[in-house]
Amino acid sequence: MTEELTEEMRNLKPLHKRRLYKMSLTPFRVLVSYYFLTVGVVALLLSLPVARQQGADWSAMDAIFIAASSVSVTGLTTVDLSETFSVTGIFILIFALQVGGIGIMTINTFFWLVFGKKIGLKQRQLIQTDQNQLNLSGLVNLLRQILYLIILIEAIGALVLGTYYMNYFEDPKEAFLQGLFASVSATTNAGFDITGESLIPFAHDYFVQFVTMILIILGAIGFPVWTEVRKFLFYKGTKTRFRFSLFTKITTATYFILLVVGTVVIFSLEFNGFLSGKSWHESFFYSLFQSTTMRSAGLLTLDMNDLSTSTILFMSTLMFIGASPSSVGGGIRTTTFALNILFLFHYARGRRTIKVFKREIHHDDVIKSLVVLMLAVILYGSSVVILSATEDVSLISIIFEVASAFGTCGASMGITPDLTIFGKWMLIILMFIGRIGILSFLFIMSSNNKAPDFQYPKERVIIG
Amino acid sequence: MTEELTEEMRNLKPLHKRRLYKMSLTPFRVLVSYYFLTVGVVALLLSLPVARQQGADWSAMDAIFIAASSVSVTGLTTVDLSETFSVTGIFILIFALQVGGIGIMTINTFFWLVFGKKIGLKQRQLIQTDQNQLNLSGLVNLLRQILYLIILIEAIGALVLGTYYMNYFEDPKEAFLQGLFASVSATTNAGFDITGESLIPFAHDYFVQFVTMILIILGAIGFPVWTEVRKFLFYKGTKTRFRFSLFTKITTATYFILLVVGTVVIFSLEFNGFLSGKSWHESFFYSLFQSTTMRSAGLLTLDMNDLSTSTILFMSTLMFIGASPSSVGGGIRTTTFALNILFLFHYARGRRTIKVFKREIHHDDVIKSLVVLMLAVILYGSSVVILSATEDVSLISIIFEVASAFGTCGASMGITPDLTIFGKWMLIILMFIGRIGILSFLFIMSSNNKAPDFQYPKERVIIG
Numbered sequence: 037m038t039e040e041l042t043e044e045m046r047n048l049k050p051l052h053k054r055r056l057y058k059m060s061l062t063p064f065r066v067l068v069s070y071y072f073l074t075v076g077v078v079a080l081l082l083s084l085p086v087a088r089q090q091g092a093d094w095s096a097m098d099a100i101f102i103a104a105s106s107v108s109v110t111g112l113t114t115v116d117l118s119e120t121f122s123v124t125g126i127f128i129l130i131f132a133l134q135v136g137g138i139g140i141m142t143i144n145t146f147f148w149l150v151f152g153k154k155i156g157l158k159q160r161q162l163i164q165t166d167q168n169q170l171n172l173s174g175l176v177n178l179l180r181q182i183l184y185l186i187i188l189i190e191a192i193g194a195l196v197l198g199t200y201y202m203n204y205f206e207d208p209k210e211a212f213l214q215g216l217f218a219s220v221s222a223t224t225n226a227g228f229d230i231t232g233e234s235l236i237p238f239a240h241d242y243f244v245q246f247v248t249m250i251l252i253i254l255g256a257i258g259f260p261v262w263t264e265v266r267k268f269l270f271y272k273g274t275k276t277r278f279r280f281s282l283f284t285k286i287t288t289a290t291y292f293i294l295l296v297v298g299t300v301v302i303f304s305l306e307f308n309g310f311l312s313g314k315s316w317h318e319s320f321f322y323s324l325f326q327s328t329t330m331r332s333a334g335l336l337t338l339d340m341n342d343l344s345t346s347t348i349l350f351m352s353t354l355m356f357i358g359a360s361p362s363s364v365g366g367g368i369r370t371t372t373f374a375l376n377i378l379f380l381f382h383y384a385r386g387r388r389t390i391k392v393f394k395r396e397i398h399h400d401d402v403i404k405s406l407v408v409l410m411l412a413v414i415l416y417g418s419s420v421v422i423l424s425a426t427e428d429v430s431l432i433s434i435i436f437e438v439a440s441a442f443g444t445c446g447a448s449m450g451i452t453p454d455l456t457i458f459g460k461w462m463l464i465i466l467m468f469i470g471r472i473g474i475l476s477f478l479f480i481m482s483s484n485n486k487a488p489d490f491q492y493p494k495e496r497v498i499i500g
Numbered sequence: 501m502t503e504e505l506t507e508e509m510r511n512l513k514p515l516h517k518r519r520l521y522k523m524s525l526t527p528f529r530v531l532v533s534y535y536f537l538t539v540g541v542v543a544l545l546l547s548l549p550v551a552r553q554q555g556a557d558w559s560a561m562d563a564i565f566i567a568a569s570s571v572s573v574t575g576l577t578t579v580d581l582s583e584t585f586s587v588t589g590i591f592i593l594i595f596a597l598q599v600g601g602i603g604i605m606t607i608n609t610f611f612w613l614v615f616g617k618k619i620g621l622k623q624r625q626l627i628q629t630d631q632n633q634l635n636l637s638g639l640v641n642l643l644r645q646i647l648y649l650i651i652l653i654e655a656i657g658a659l660v661l662g663t664y665y666m667n668y669f670e671d672p673k674e675a676f677l678q679g680l681f682a683s684v685s686a687t688t689n690a691g692f693d694i695t696g697e698s699l700i701p702f703a704h705d706y707f708v709q710f711v712t713m714i715l716i717i718l719g720a721i722g723f724p725v726w727t728e729v730r731k732f733l734f735y736k737g738t739k740t741r742f743r744f745s746l747f748t749k750i751t752t753a754t755y756f757i758l759l760v761v762g763t764v765v766i767f768s769l770e771f772n773g774f775l776s777g778k779s780w781h782e783s784f785f786y787s788l789f790q791s792t793t794m795r796s797a798g799l800l801t802l803d804m805n806d807l808s809t810s811t812i813l814f815m816s817t818l819m820f821i822g823a824s825p826s827s828v829g830g831g832i833r834t835t836t837f838a839l840n841i842l843f844l845f846h847y848a849r850g851r852r853t854i855k856v857f858k859r860e861i862h863h864d865d866v867i868k869s870l871v872v873l874m875l876a877v878i879l880y881g882s883s884v885v886i887l888s889a890t891e892d893v894s895l896i897s898i899i900f901e902v903a904s905a906f907g908t909c910g911a912s913m914g915i916t917p918d919l920t921i922f923g924k925w926m927l928i929i930l931m932f933i934g935r936i937g938i939l940s941f942l943f944i945m946s947s948n949n950k951a952p953d954f955q956y957p958k959e960r961v962i963i964g
């Protein structure tokens with residue numbers, strides 16, 4: 037890059053500072069306040085005696101952990117939900133998943149839309165909504181419609197699963213409670229279960245798995261994608277052809293590519309292991325379902341301890357990547373991963389701008405994606421090192437558990453209840469960071485100091 | 501960043517292509533040819549019957565593995581050297597360490613100096629040598645002087661250790677052979693031993709450890725640092741004050757900061773473990789020596805299996821970072837790590853240019869450092885996943901072994917001889933990549949395709 041280029045970069049500072057203020061600091065505070073408030077309320081509600089079954093084990097740590105896990109829709113738990121909570125308790129959990137999963141997703145999307153408008157640059161218009169619609173009331177209206185749609189999806193899921201569960205449960209009330217909880221848990225990608233053993237009872241029921249996967253994908257694909265699909269469906273007849281945004285294309289493509297790659301890799305790694313002796317359709321559904329669920333849902337049709345170390349490491353990577361931004365998922369997010377990979381390929385081919393789907397990616401976004409990846413790797417690595425010092429469990433189960441918390445996935449090799457108080461708090465922090473998004477953290481750490489005005493000479497160094 | 505900025509980036513392509521050709525492709529071919537040639541020769545020489553003790557176990561795989569390990573100065577081994585090689589064999593190994601460690605370091609530095617001159621930009625002048633001196637004969641002369649200096653250091657080390665070892669070995673010949681091998685093994689950061697148990701016999705001999713650490717640091721600090729120190733000493737009297745290059749400052753500072761941090765962390769992690777009940781000076785030397793050796797040397801004063809999982813994970817990180825560029829070490833290199841960290845801090849503080857030691861880092865170098873880190877993380881992660889599928893050893897020993905190979909460190913939890921043929925070949929490849937440097941690989945993968953001339957509109961996406 038030339039001298040003039042860096043000169044340009046230097047001149048950008050005022051814009052940058054404006055962005056820092058407008059985009060991140062205030063929304064971040066709102067999000068964090070909302071998060072801690074709901075965790076507090078849920079912890080208190082779950083601690084009410086009416087929420088629990090007679091004689092169930094319970095501690096303040098359990099209350100805080102399960103509240104944090106449900107508001108972050110992670111699904112890790114220190115107790116067996118089916119043996120701990122009353123029907124009232126289960127409804128409190130359903131409430132927590134809604135305010136956690138859908139609430140945070142909505143707030144995120146809201147700020148994203150507002151930010152897109154306030155900056156006022158046409159090329160930064162992130163979602164293909166009418167400019168007219170983007171006044172505050174139009175925005176609230178848009179989000180409300182989508183919220184209704186999600187609740188409708190959850191209701192349909194509950195109805196379908198509830199009716200179908202009458203094959204499994206004699207009491208229709210029990211069947212519909214199970215169906216409702218399963219539907220909400222899948223749609224919000226929470227991954228909690230009240231069966232006592234996740235979806236293992238349905239390991240051979242492809243219908244339940246199919247419905248669950250649809251609900252999981254609808255939750256994990258991201259709110260912005262929803263708004264565009266809605267627009268696409270409603271505005272199909274108008275003269276100007278609707279175009280999906282670059283964001284929607286990248287996140288959706290990445291989501292489904294990873295889904296397919298995950299299925300193939302899990303199948304290959306377990307072909308001679310867990311899947312040996314199983315029919316092709318069993319093997320296919322085991323691989324597909326686990327690939328789908330490992331991105332942020334955390335529901336399982338098998339026991340993680342039956343899988344090989346390499347499969348568990350691979351699954352940890354899937355959880356680390358996570359779901360789409362502004363969805364109910366966590367991790368570094370699909371777009372971060374996509375930009376990381378695109379950056380590498382373009383760099384290797386000697387290109388300095390990243391082009392994909394006939395669009396050029398903004399350089400700032402590429403840098404951002406690299407920052408997110410680095411911070412996530414540092415966070416992940418140091419968490420594993422620290423927990424392996426404090427916890428008396430196997431290394432692989434820690435590697436898996438940390439990825440599960442950061443990716444707000446909730447799958448576990450079963451160590452969660454055995455962790456120390458310190459270990460549980462570390463997971464609570466990881467779930468929080470994974471859910472809120474790692475980039476937001478960078479911005480609260482950043483001071484608003486003005487950089488020195490004088491310039492230093494440039495000098496090169498040898499790398500790698 | 502603005503439109504104009506990316507415009508600038510686009511215009512840079514011709515320069516970039518020139519660089520690709522001049523800097524990386526040709527030197528890379530030379531390096532790789534040299535590497536494979538020396539590995540082949542060493543493997544053949546080691547396979548001569550005269551190189552081995554009567555009746556020692558030996559296979560073609562051992563020959564290739566130990567040749568690759570010695571040319572890459574890694575020090576991982578599939579056999580016990582002290583029980584396998586004759587005195588002739590030990591001298592062949594010493595030869596291999598010289599052509600591997602010092603040879604590759606020299607070639608690297610040579611191309612770096614030539615590159616610095618050919619580009620002809622004053623601001624890219626990497627080393628503070630006279631322009632006059634940078635004709636080919638001056639260059640060869642400079643490198644030759646430094647080579648002599650290194651061999652002198654090795655000789656002094658051999659003499660000091662050999663004389664001192666007369667306390668340990670009755671036969672003076674044995675003492676001096678041990679001294680010579682130890683000196684070369686330390687200076688080239690190879691980490692091989694012919695004691696049969698590394699430096700564990702000297703775990704309480706602080707003199708041996710001190711001398712060894714000095715030799716290790718002299719090898720790992722990097723050839724370019726040497727040329728500058730030499731210049732600093734010889735040209736001290738001239739009118740213009742000598743200034744160390746930014747590269748030398750960054751790599752030396754990073755090297756020593758990591759040395760101190762490593763000592764403190766190892767001490768803290770093992771305070772209640774391996775070090776409990778040991779005196780302060782024992783604890784200090786155990787921590788300091790392992791911190792020094794974990795960067796690329798691989799000599800040990802303790803058994804890795806006595807350490808806790810968290811310490812081993814931390815040490816794996818040190819090995820992954822490795823030593824200085826153009827040194828006898830491997831890994832992602834100190835400068836890569838330094839630029840990664842500086843990038844994060846500057847980004848968090850909202851700055852777009854990285855300033856350190858009163859100089860501004862070139863944007864290209866920052867991007868390069870991020871590419872190296874990402875590739876290394878991908879290489880590291882996928883190697884661990886693959887080996888955990890193919891090898892029947894513990895996960896932690898694989899994590900450690902992969903870091904050790906990539907960082908050309910050579911410390912091991914003892915699994916090397918037990919690996920499958922596939923596993924051994926993977927380590928050979930990792931040692932090769934670690935030694936040659938990961939960035940070089942990117943450039944052979946890169947095609948010389950001209951990027952399309954038309955432009956796409958820019959569009960932003962949500963990250964993280």
Ligand SMILES: [K+]
Nearest residue numbers: 110225226445
């Ligand atoms: K989840």
Ligand SMILES: [K+]
Nearest residue numbers: 574690797909
């Ligand atoms: K070594």
